[in-house]
Amino acid sequence: MAVGHGSKTSDIGFLAIVSSLLLSMAVTAHAHHANSAYDRTKTISVTGTVTQWQFINPHVGIWLDVTDEDGNVHNWSGEFQSVQDLYRLFSWNQETFKPGDRVTIIGNPDRRPGVRSMWTEAVVLPDGTRVDVKNNP
Amino acid sequence: MITNVSIRTSLAGTVALLFSATVGAQSLPDLSGVWQRSFPGDSSLVLDPPMTEWGQERFDLAKPMHGPRTASATESNTAELHCLPMGFPATYYRPRPFEIIQLPDRAVMLFEIDHFWRVIYMDGREFPEVPLHTWNGYSIGHYEDDTLVIETRDIIGWKSENQQRWLDRLGHPFSDELRIVERIRRVDAETMEIEVTIDDPVAYERPFTGALSFRSRDFELAEFICQELMLSDLPEMRPEN
Numbered sequence: 106m107a108v109g110h111g112s113k114t115s116d117i118g119f120l121a122i123v124s125s126l127l128l129s130m131a132v133t134a135h136a137h138h139a140n141s142a143y144d145r146t147k148t149i150s151v152t153g154t155v156t157q158w159q160f161i162n163p164h165v166g167i168w169l170d171v172t173d174e175d176g177n178v179h180n181w182s183g184e185f186q187s188v189q190d191l192y193r194l195f196s197w198n199q200e201t202f203k204p205g206d207r208v209t210i211i212g213n214p215d216r217r218p219g220v221r222s223m224w225t226e227a228v229v230l231p232d233g234t235r236v237d238v239k240n241n242p
Numbered sequence: 243m244i245t246n247v248s249i250r251t252s253l254a255g256t257v258a259l260l261f262s263a264t265v266g267a268q269s270l271p272d273l274s275g276v277w278q279r280s281f282p283g284d285s286s287l288v289l290d291p292p293m294t295e296w297g298q299e300r301f302d303l304a305k306p307m308h309g310p311r312t313a314s315a316t317e318s319n320t321a322e323l324h325c326l327p328m329g330f331p332a333t334y335y336r337p338r339p340f341e342i343i344q345l346p347d348r349a350v351m352l353f354e355i356d357h358f359w360r361v362i363y364m365d366g367r368e369f370p371e372v373p374l375h376t377w378n379g380y381s382i383g384h385y386e387d388d389t390l391v392i393e394t395r396d397i398i399g400w401k402s403e404n405q406q407r408w409l410d411r412l413g414h415p416f417s418d419e420l421r422i423v424e425r426i427r428r429v430d431a432e433t434m435e436i437e438v439t440i441d442d443p444v445a446y447e448r449p450f451t452g453a454l455s456f457r458s459r460d461f462e463l464a465e466f467i468c469q470e471l472m473l474s475d476l477p478e479m480r481p482e483n
Contacts, residue, residue: 142314142315142316142478143478157475159473159474159475159476161470161473161474162466162467162468162470162471163466163468163470163471163474163479164474164476164478164479166474166475166476166479168475182475182476182477184476184478184479187338187466188464188466189338189354189464189466192464193461215477215478216314217477220477222476222477222478
């Protein structure tokens with residue numbers, strides 16, 4: 106893991122946490138309030154350039170400028186869990202993403218037509234590392 | 243200059259030290275530490291509490307963001323969307339950790355969510371003769387063997403469709419008459435259970451009891467300010483986004 110100040114020990118902890126979380130996801134899929142706004146039967150992926158990283162509670166957000174097949178640029182947002190969850194699990198903070206970073210976000214799309222937003226399940230960092238963030242604390 | 247406040251503070255500190263040295267000898271239950279709700283967890287004490295007509299009417303007006311009647315953030319009327327305190331036991335359903343500190347004359351719960359604290363007075367006092375209803379109520383407690391027993395009254399109850407007050411995340415309402423008894427004990431080194439009995443003759447036909455489970459955490463509490471919601475640009479955080 107090339108996230109934050111990860112170490113061998115925290116890598117093992119991270120894997121254990123993700124494994125247990127995956128097991129519990131089926132049960133907790135609708136446990137969080139924000140999830141109801143997202144279509145959890147669908148998974149989408151967008152790659153773009155970071156325009157904003159809002160590391161605040163109750164939910165963290167990221168925004169990307171994404172260029173479609175026709176060359177049009179659309180701004181997408183990805184919603185995450187809370188500041189403390191991302192900090193405790195991945196050592197993420199307000200410096201984790203910067204405008205201009207090239208990242209991919211993978212997750213469940215907003216149900217509302219025309220709303221370019223998702224509940225983020227995973228992020229591919231600028232260095233190519235994939236981080237599964239679909240967690241519950 | 244020594245003020246009354248500083249004298250009281252230093253006395254309390256001294257007593258706390260004495261207490262901590264004698265806890266083992268007296269075998270008082272050690273509930274101290276950081277706790278977080280076990281996941282996955284339920285969103286209510288019981289799924290079908292015995293509501294009165296008053297309770298049912300208000301339950302029907304509730305638009306929760308959890309359970310079988312889940313509404314989106316743009317439709318829900320839960321107090322969580324306004325970052326208002328949820329009272330007890332509803333606060334326990336938020337997935338944020340809290341810390342218990344035991345002192346000789348009180349127990350203190352520190353909540354990560356919104357940095358608020360709850361004092362459980364254990365100096366033998368009674369409830370105030372003239373109640374002052376507050377968001378989290380007034381709590382007194384005592385120990386029974388391995389259990390900390392807390393009674394809470396004077397919690398601001400359901401007021402209007404715009405000021406929902408629920409026991410849980412499913413929309414079960416409570417009134418100003420609510421009385422809660424919590425029985426807190428360690429099940430094992432890693433697990434704490436809080437058994438909660440709800441007694442609210444306005445909203446429920448009879449008292450009922452449920453239990454919540456918490457796991458011990460090895461991190462320290464951080465700062466979680468719900469009002470940051472007002473700063474969020476996420477479309478699902480604020481309906482106007």
